[in-house]
Amino acid sequence: MEGKVLARIAAIVFVAVAITAAIIEMTREEVPAPAPSAPSLARQVDPLRERQRRCQEMGEAAANDVECLGVWAETRDRFLGRAPAQSTPGPDGGR
Structure with a gap:
């Protein structure tokens, strides 16, 4: 009998x-989010x-284009955060 009373309590x-908890939530004022x-x-x-x-549209020909x-x-x-090179790479890509 003691188990039933404890369960009811x-x-x-x-x-x-x-x-x-429901009453507290219902009385809470909603602050509109910006x-x-x-x-x-x-x-x-x-x-x-x-x-x-432009170089992308050129396809494989861009690999031999000096401007590309x-x-x-x-x-x-720019990606690596380095200062841009003063000279343009040669036909071998500056390698």
Whole structure:
């Protein structure tokens, strides 16, 4: 009999805690979250990116194009955070 009484008390405590939590949640004032700002739709024109596109469209011929080799060197330098090279690579790619 003592087990049943203990189970009933535990159930009553559980229900009381659940009701208290529900009441607290219902009385809480909602603070509106600030609306996320939309990213700017205006694209900045990057001349390096345009030259990369041209080299990409050239396909395998770009591997022998001096200007594309220079574009790739500039891209690599920008990615690695190095200062751009003063001279353009030769036909062998500066190797």
